[in-house]
Amino acid sequence: QVQLQESGPGLVKPSETLSLTCTVSGGSISSYYWSWIRQPAGKGLEWIGRIYTSGSTNYNPSLKSRVTMSVDTSKNQFSLKLSSVTAADTAVYYCARVVAVAGNFDYWGQGTLVTVSS
Amino acid sequence: DIQMTQSPSSLSASVGDRVTITCRASQSISSYLNWYQQKPGKAPKLLIYAASSLQSGVPSRFSGSGSGTDFTLTISSLQPEDFATYYCQQSYSTWCTFGQGTKLEIK
Numbered sequence: 001q002v003q004l005q006e007s008g009p010g011l012v013k014p015s016e017t018l019s020l021t022c023t024v025s026g027g028s029i030s031s032y033y034w035s036w037i038r039q040p041a042g043k044g045l046e047w048i049g050r051i052y053t054s055g056s057t058n059y060n061p062s063l064k065s066r067v068t069m070s071v072d073t074s075k076n077q078f079s080l081k082l083s084s085v086t087a088a089d090t091a092v093y094y095c096a097r098v099v100a101v102a103g104n105f106d107y108w109g110q111g112t113l114v115t116v117s118s
Numbered sequence: 119d120i121q122m123t124q125s126p127s128s129l130s131a132s133v134g135d136r137v138t139i140t141c142r143a144s145q146s147i148s149s150y151l152n153w154y155q156q157k158p159g160k161a162p163k164l165l166i167y168a169a170s171s172l173q174s175g176v177p178s179r180f181s182g183s184g185s186g187t188d189f190t191l192t193i194s195s196l197q198p199e200d201f202a203t204y205y206c207q208q209s210y211s212t213w214c215t216f217g218q219g220t221k222l223e224i225k
Contacts, residue, residue, distance in 0.1 A: 044217070047216070102152065
């Protein structure tokens with residue numbers, strides 16, 4: 001059974017960079033797309049972007065200028081960096097596996113709350 | 119981007135009821151439509167993919183239909199554990215987008 005676990009600081013100061021890592025266990029990270037999705041409290045889901053195990057990326061155009069994703073296949077991990085954060089970036093951040101053809105998310109991490117505050 | 123609009127935004131129903139949630143895309147997305155269930159404090163759970171395919175392990179009372187721009191999620195007989203928020207998601211575009219959610223509450 002594939003499991004995903006997000007990790008990283010729960011508190012980030014405004015204008016700084018949010019950094020999260022997702023560790024995949026129970027299966028290989030190879031040959032899949034992996035995504036980050038976020039959800040502000042009481043609101044809906046927003047796709048941030050995805051990365052393939054080759055390192056190829058696609059980002060949400062509304063966040064593209066601030067987002068960087070990377071992958072470390074040796075550690076079965078992929079990561080998210082979001083720069084110049086503001087309070088509007090406060091949300092629960094999820095990592096998820098993308099099913100190649102259908103484009104749905106079949107495995108999700110439990111989510112991690114990141115608060116942007118000084 | 120492709121806008122996804124769900125209706126209703128909230129719904130009250132009773133155990134045993136048949137419930138239908140609608141999702142409309144701002145342009146044709148063929149059958150690239152997925153449905154998720156989310157309970158408070160939990161990650162979304164995939165229910166239906168490719169508009170009508172039931173994800174493994176999901177009860178058969180859940181079903182999906184539609185293509186193009188109009189889609190529905192139907193729960194044939196509501197169970198207590200089905201009260202949650204439901205989201206549709208289009209995966210036609212690389213920039214995938216979600217509906218705003220439908221909160222299903224107990225009447």
